[in-house]
Amino acid sequence: MSTTAIRIEDVNKIYKSSGGREVQALTHINLDVQKSEFISIIGPSGCGKSTLLRILANLDTPSSGSIQWETSADHIGFVFQDATLLPWKTVYQNVMFPLEVKKMATKENIANLDKLLELAGLKGFEKAYPRELSGGMRQRVSIVRALSYNPDVLLMDEPFGALDALTRDKMGIELLRIWNETKKTILFVTHSISEAAFLSDRVIVMSPRPGKIDEIIDIDLPRPREVDVKETAEFGSYVKKLREVLG
Incomplete structure (x- = not known):
């Protein structure tokens, strides 16, 4: 039976610009993330994907709404787009x-x-x-x-965005191998539709700003997954559906 690792309830985020204008980045975000689930978040640039991850990582705070954790802040890992090694x-x-x-x-x-x-x-x-x-x-x-x-939870903000296509594919395989061994709960932000479909149990599709969840797509492909799953008709159908939702 699944256990909820994170419960996001009616989260909104409003920023104030330098001129004092209010900009709503996120609106009415509601999501339950199950323990050991791999979720990808996709959407157009500026839709609040990274903002949501930063709020979950306690690097930012919501303007309203709540986030309930099964774990503590010490048990959240964050991987940025740049490796940021010393x-x-x-x-x-x-x-x-x-x-x-x-x-x-x-x-x-x-x-x-x-x-x-x-x-x-x-x-x-x-x-x-x-x-x-x-x-x-x-x-x-x-x-x-x-x-x-x-x-317990790994948050990943476009970690492969700066890599070439071949390395990116290899890193996807490596990440799935690590996830399969560790069974961490992963939230993964990406701009790549095929990457989201390949990696995930569910894909969260967000709307243009103010970002809200447009649709949640279950990816019912067998695990463990190898790169050849991308050649199947089932995979192609998921990619097509995600593209249609994104418009």
């Missing part, structure tokens, strides 16, 4: 950094880092610096860093 630290030092800051460098968490590095294909690169890594590898380090303190 250039003077090695791979291992970068993934250790959250544990040190949060004072969570327990034997269990440190031992788990080795497993995560191996799972992400980073074994042997522990002493490498970010400048020595490809863009895809830097993002893998960023994902391991977000998972280092064993969060």
Whole structure:
């Protein structure tokens, strides 16, 4: 039986521009996210996708409405579009950094880092610096860093947006492999319709600003998924439906 990990109830977000004008970024967002669910959020630029993720990450506050968590703020991981690694630290030092800051460098968490590095294909690169890594590898380090303190929920804001198409496809496969092993609850913002369909259990389609949920599409494709699922008629139907909803 599913367990609700996050309940978002009637969340609105209004910003004030420099001229004092009010700009509504989000309006009446209602969503229940189930534990271990992979949800993607798509929509046109400026529709509030990143704003919603920032509110969930406690980096911003809603103007009204509420968010109920099954977990605490210490158990939320965030992966940005840019890997934002510390250039003077090695791979291992970068993934250790959250544990040190949060004072969570327990034997269990440190031992788990080795497993995560191996799972992400980073074994042997522990002493490498970010400048020595490809863009895809830097993002893998960023994902391991977000998972280092064993969060229950992983928020990902267009983490593959700056990668080339081939690397992006490979990173999607890597992310699904990590998700399949860890069973984290993931909310994933993307501009790619096919990426959303490939990764997700459900896809949230948002309207132009003020952002609201236009439709929620269940993706009923078998798991585990490999890249060849993209060649099936079923996958093509989901991509077509998402395009139609986006208009």
